[in-house]
Structure formats: C-alpha cells, structure tokens
Amino acid sequence: MRAIMLQGTSSDVGKSVLCTALCRIFYEDGWKVAPFKSQNMALNSYITRDGKEIGRAQGVQAEACRIDATADMNPILLKPKKDMIAEVIVRGEHYADMGAGAYREDYVPKALPVLQESLDRLAEEYEVLVMEGAGSPAEINLKDRDIANMKAAELADAPVILVADIDRGGVFASLVGTLTLLDESERARVKGFIINKFRGKFSLLKSGLDWLEEHTGLPVLGVIPYADTGIEAEDSLALSKLRLKKQDETGDALKVAVIRLPRISNFTDIDPLYDEPGVTVRLLASVAEWNNPDIIIIPGTKNTTDDFLWLTETGLAAKIQEAAQAGAHVVGICGGYQMLGTTLLDPDGVESVHAEIEGLSLLPLVTTFQAGKRTVRTMGHVSGATFAAGQEVQGYEIHLGRTDRGEGGIPLFTLEDGHMDGTLNEAGTVWGTYLHGVFHNRSFTRVWLNDIRYKRGLELVEADVKTEAEMREASYTELASLVRHYLDMEKVYEIVGLTQPTRT
Structure with a gap:
C-alpha cells in the first residue's frame, strides 16, 4: 500500500476537503483508495454501517472513494464534553471520558499499537491511503505526544504535503515557520506545499511562490482557488463561515x-x-x-x-x-x-x-x-x-x-x-x-x-428536488475536477510512488 499525507499549518486550512478531492481523484484513476486520520477531535461524527462512530470527514472521504467507511479509517475520535474533558472513542466505540492531562499521559502511549493495527488492516485491502493530519505538526509543546501528524506519517511511511490557507493571511510565514519547527527527520518527509483558498490574482502571487520554492527547496504543487464545494465541514471553526454562504432572499x-x-x-x-x-x-x-x-x-x-x-x-x-x-x-x-x-x-x-x-x-x-x-x-x-x-x-x-x-x-x-x-x-x-x-x-x-x-399564505416552491445522494456525488465529482485542474497531479503521483494512469 502507498500513502500520502496532508498536514496543515493550522486547523481549518482545508485538509479535509483536499483529502476528499484526492480520494475521488485516485478513485477516478482506477485505484483502490481509502482515507485515514489517526486521531480526530470533532463534534461532527459519522456512523458506519456497523454502528461505529468516527469523524465525519473520514465518512465523507470514504463516500468519495465509493467504499463503506470503517472504524479503522479513524481509530481514535475525541469529542469534547466540557472544558478540558472529552469522550475518547477507540475504533468506533466509547472508551472513557478523560481529562486532557490524563489522555496525554495515560492513553497516548497505548495508542500507537491501535493505529498500527488499523493501518495494517487497511493495507490488506487498499492500494492507496490518503491520510489527514490534525491542526499543525509544529505545536512544540505537544509534539512529544502528537500521534495525529508526523508519528502517523512515520507509521505508514507516508510522504507529507503541507497545506496552508492563504485566505487568512501570513501564508509564507506559516509554511516556512512550520517547516523550521519540524525535526530534521520530519522535514525530510515534507515533499511540497499546497496553498489553499486563493481569491486573488495569480500574477501577484507568483514572485512569492518563486521565493518559497528557492528558500525551502520544495515545490508548490498547487494553488487552489477559494470555492464553496458543498462538502460537509468538520471543524467547528467552519461554523463562522456558514454566515458567508449564499442565501436566497428573493420574495x-x-x-x-x-x-x-x-x-x-x-x-x-x-x-x-x-x-x-x-x-x-x-x-x-x-x-x-x-x-x-x-x-x-x-x-x-x-x-x-x-x-x-x-x-x-x-x-x-x-x-x-x-x-x-x-x-x-x-x-x-x-x-x-x-x-x-x-x-x-x-x-x-x-x-x-x-x-x-x-x-x-x-x-x-x-x-x-x-x-x-x-x-x-x-x-x-x-x-x-x-x-x-x-x-x-x-x-x-x-x-x-x-x-x-x-x-x-x-x-x-x-x-x-x-x-x-x-x-x-x-x-x-x-x-x-x-x-x-x-x-x-x-x-x-x-x-x-x-x-x-x-x-402563512406564501407562494410554494415548486423547483425540482435532487436527492441527497445525487447532490453529494455531484459535489465529489466537481471538487475532484477543480483540484485536478489546479494541483500538479503528475508530481503528486511521483511523490506517492505510483505511475499516473493515462486519462482520455
């Protein structure tokens, strides 16, 4: 099994959506592909066919792969209940309610075998694994217990692409700063950058991209435009952006x-x-x-x-x-x-x-x-x-x-x-x-x-109603087309270690 991992310079940079796009792209190219996120912290969860609870993003990504989601795709899910207390869900089932300190000191050391077993089972069935990190890999106060980013990449021997959100500003500082704070062995895993949520004029960005590549020696694999993809959000930070969604205020x-x-x-x-x-x-x-x-x-x-x-x-x-x-x-x-x-x-x-x-x-x-x-x-x-x-x-x-x-x-x-x-x-x-x-x-x-x-005496809406399945499928296809257009898939395939299929 080959793997590729997207890690972010922070939360809500668009890792989940880009992983969903890669899942659909690899599927369209004929590969048996599955998603994986070792540890997820989210209150948006997904119920698998066998009644297990995982992060919603991995459920959505599995749909983009046209496979059934399993608990192995997100073996550890943390659901915050109160300040500093979360429900710990392991392989889809309740494990315990734990404080942050107890989880970090008592459970994290036990987690690596759980992650490895899930990776091994996925490797038996799939050819490509699209892995998603959590938050940032460069939180220096947490790195010794971070099982969601570089440790997961190490377990799967996966190359890493760093994703940054240009819409929030400071994209070059966040990429270079993240890279600088990584250990030497971790930096060696990073094979390139994706700049996400771009709204501007590309010609004005080009000089910055040239500097970034020269300064780091790593390629910018793509600049993905800002788009409302219709893909479900996972991070609670996305709630604030719901207000920006286009509303129909006619009549x-x-x-x-x-x-x-x-x-x-x-x-x-x-x-x-x-x-x-x-x-x-x-x-x-x-x-x-x-x-x-x-x-x-x-x-x-x-x-x-x-x-x-x-x-x-x-x-x-x-x-x-x-x-x-x-x-x-x-x-x-x-x-x-x-x-x-x-x-x-x-x-x-x-x-x-x-x-x-x-x-x-x-x-x-x-x-x-x-x-x-x-x-x-x-x-x-x-x-x-x-x-x-x-x-x-x-x-x-x-x-x-x-x-x-x-x-x-x-x-x-x-x-x-x-x-x-x-x-x-x-x-x-x-x-x-x-x-x-x-x-x-x-x-x-x-x-x-x-x-x-x-x-209320208002005019009824007679427009056709598409099914949820139709809308989701269209969203995955549209997202894959967008990302395929702006992402250098030839280099991505090279990083993964696979031959890119010829597409007609």
Missing part, C-alpha cells in the same frame, strides 16, 4: 434561526437548509441577535444539560417559548429534541450534577440520561405528520438517554426496527427527533417548508 423568504449552542454537535444537519430556495438561515447565540424567525432549530449537543442551562441563562429559552406561543415553528434534533420536553432527569450523573431540570415544555417528553450510547444508522417513514405522511426518511442516531412520550405527543417517524421516533405537537408547529440528517431527506424538507408557506 417572501422563510427566516430560519439556528441556536448556536456552546457544545453544538453534528451541525452539518442544517446544511440542506442553505440549499433551499426561499430560505434564509442565521446562527444566533444571544437575544440581541433575535430577528423574529419563522422557524427555530435547536441542534444536537455533546452536553444537553449544560447547554440547556446556557439557553436559560442567556434568555433564549424564554424567547423560544414566547415565539412558539406566537406561532413560530420549533424543531429540535437529538439534544435539541430532549430540550423541547418537560423534564431532563439525570439520577446517575451521566451528564451533569443536576438530577432534574425543567425543559422548554413545548412537547410532552421526559428524558432520562443513562450510560450507554445508541449509535445506529436507520431508516423509516413519516407516520405522524399529515403534511408528509408516508414519506421515507433515513439518518443516524448518536445519543445517551431514553425519551418517553407523554399524552398529547404524536409519534413522528416509524423506523425499520418498529420503534417510533420523534414527537409532533397537535398543532404541527413543534417537533423533534433523534434522527441526525433529517433535513438531508430533501423531499421531506421541501414538503415541510411548503406546508409552513401554505399556512
């Missing part, structure tokens, strides 16, 4: 407000709403940002009780209750669904020290937190909402706790295993579900939005 647009919880997780759930015509989406974290939305969405969270207490302290809880009483539509997903109920119970202290908390009381639900996480892909159909009765839906669940539906709550979905998920109020204006990815069921989303438009 009477429905205003959607997404509550930006402090521990928001799987925020890619809201991505499809940005694609909907006649919809504007805003993230808000304070009452001052309130703008009388038509729809309020409370997304998933890694800590429901702490984030609900924040919701109360900021005054947003009262604002949501007032809006619901005035006729606004409110949706909760996973942790947000739990918040919509009357009571949150935590008798064993699974999530917090609070044994009982009163919820928003917008749905007749009682949630009891219990040890043991449900992680599963699932599908079913709409059974409780007349506006979409019978429509098929699919998604995935990642949650702690059991939610019991009380009198007056209408079950929303009937799932393939026979159990009922979600709850709808009698007015049809408030609903919640454990189903992550619910809005990626694009026909369901369009019908739901049109039902709100109909009730």
Whole structure:
C-alpha cells in the first residue's frame, strides 16, 4: 500500500476537503483508495454501517472513494464534553471520558499499537491511503505526544504535503515557520506545499511562490482557488463561515434561526437548509441577535444539560417559548429534541450534577440520561405528520438517554426496527427527533417548508428536488475536477510512488 499525507499549518486550512478531492481523484484513476486520520477531535461524527462512530470527514472521504467507511479509517475520535474533558472513542466505540492531562499521559502511549493495527488492516485491502493530519505538526509543546501528524506519517511511511490557507493571511510565514519547527527527520518527509483558498490574482502571487520554492527547496504543487464545494465541514471553526454562504432572499423568504449552542454537535444537519430556495438561515447565540424567525432549530449537543442551562441563562429559552406561543415553528434534533420536553432527569450523573431540570415544555417528553450510547444508522417513514405522511426518511442516531412520550405527543417517524421516533405537537408547529440528517431527506424538507408557506399564505416552491445522494456525488465529482485542474497531479503521483494512469 502507498500513502500520502496532508498536514496543515493550522486547523481549518482545508485538509479535509483536499483529502476528499484526492480520494475521488485516485478513485477516478482506477485505484483502490481509502482515507485515514489517526486521531480526530470533532463534534461532527459519522456512523458506519456497523454502528461505529468516527469523524465525519473520514465518512465523507470514504463516500468519495465509493467504499463503506470503517472504524479503522479513524481509530481514535475525541469529542469534547466540557472544558478540558472529552469522550475518547477507540475504533468506533466509547472508551472513557478523560481529562486532557490524563489522555496525554495515560492513553497516548497505548495508542500507537491501535493505529498500527488499523493501518495494517487497511493495507490488506487498499492500494492507496490518503491520510489527514490534525491542526499543525509544529505545536512544540505537544509534539512529544502528537500521534495525529508526523508519528502517523512515520507509521505508514507516508510522504507529507503541507497545506496552508492563504485566505487568512501570513501564508509564507506559516509554511516556512512550520517547516523550521519540524525535526530534521520530519522535514525530510515534507515533499511540497499546497496553498489553499486563493481569491486573488495569480500574477501577484507568483514572485512569492518563486521565493518559497528557492528558500525551502520544495515545490508548490498547487494553488487552489477559494470555492464553496458543498462538502460537509468538520471543524467547528467552519461554523463562522456558514454566515458567508449564499442565501436566497428573493420574495417572501422563510427566516430560519439556528441556536448556536456552546457544545453544538453534528451541525452539518442544517446544511440542506442553505440549499433551499426561499430560505434564509442565521446562527444566533444571544437575544440581541433575535430577528423574529419563522422557524427555530435547536441542534444536537455533546452536553444537553449544560447547554440547556446556557439557553436559560442567556434568555433564549424564554424567547423560544414566547415565539412558539406566537406561532413560530420549533424543531429540535437529538439534544435539541430532549430540550423541547418537560423534564431532563439525570439520577446517575451521566451528564451533569443536576438530577432534574425543567425543559422548554413545548412537547410532552421526559428524558432520562443513562450510560450507554445508541449509535445506529436507520431508516423509516413519516407516520405522524399529515403534511408528509408516508414519506421515507433515513439518518443516524448518536445519543445517551431514553425519551418517553407523554399524552398529547404524536409519534413522528416509524423506523425499520418498529420503534417510533420523534414527537409532533397537535398543532404541527413543534417537533423533534433523534434522527441526525433529517433535513438531508430533501423531499421531506421541501414538503415541510411548503406546508409552513401554505399556512402563512406564501407562494410554494415548486423547483425540482435532487436527492441527497445525487447532490453529494455531484459535489465529489466537481471538487475532484477543480483540484485536478489546479494541483500538479503528475508530481503528486511521483511523490506517492505510483505511475499516473493515462486519462482520455
């Protein structure tokens, strides 16, 4: 098996997206290719077909390779729960909740055999491995315990390409500085640079590229233009950029407000709403940002009780209750669904020290937190909402706790295993579900939005609805075409040690 690794000068330089592009390019060129990230810290996760939890980026990259994702593609996932405490997930399953110090001193020394075993299994099945680093390889205070960058490259004997984000500025300093802070053996692994997210005029950049190549002796393999690729984001830093997404404000647009919880997780759930015509989406974290939305969405969270207490302290809880009483539509997903109920119970202290908390009381639900996480892909159909009765839906669940539906709550979905998920109020204006990815069921989303438009006397949107699979596949193909155009793939193949296939 051959491998290539992209490492960044910092977080959010675009490593995940570029790795996705390389995965699709190698696939298009006829190779059996798979992604790999040794250690990932992210609250956006992906559920594999066998119910294992990995970083969302590796799930997306596996889709670009047209293979099923496995836990070996991201053997260690860290999901922050509180300050300095994270859930440690090893090969897709809960291992422990650990403080940063304990993880660094106690677990990291045990991790290398785990990584090597995953690499060995992937090597048995695939010809090319596209590896992704985490953050920067040059964090000198962390390097002796960094298993996400150069140590992973060493285990796979992978050459490294450094990626820098020119959009944030300081691209030459970040590349040269990163290279300088690496050990001699680490520097020897670096075979070139990619400059990402370029918006300017190339002729004005050329002299800087010439200097960089002369100063370092390494080639600039490509300058990739800034593009909204439609590929799902993983890093929470990407949340701030959602506000830059193009919005359709023509006509009477429905205003959607997404509550930006402090521990928001799987925020890619809201991505499809940005694609909907006649919809504007805003993230808000304070009452001052309130703008009388038509729809309020409370997304998933890694800590429901702490984030609900924040919701109360900021005054947003009262604002949501007032809006619901005035006729606004409110949706909760996973942790947000739990918040919509009357009571949150935590008798064993699974999530917090609070044994009982009163919820928003917008749905007749009682949630009891219990040890043991449900992680599963699932599908079913709409059974409780007349506006979409019978429509098929699919998604995935990642949650702690059991939610019991009380009198007056209408079950929303009937799932393939026979159990009922979600709850709808009698007015049809408030609903919640454990189903992550619910809005990626694009026909369901369009019908739901049109039902709100109909009730408000607005013009319905009649444009065709593409399936999620069609949109994702188009995104991977478009991204690969873009990167192939701007990246010197001949040199990339040379670095990997493979012969580039002749393309017609």
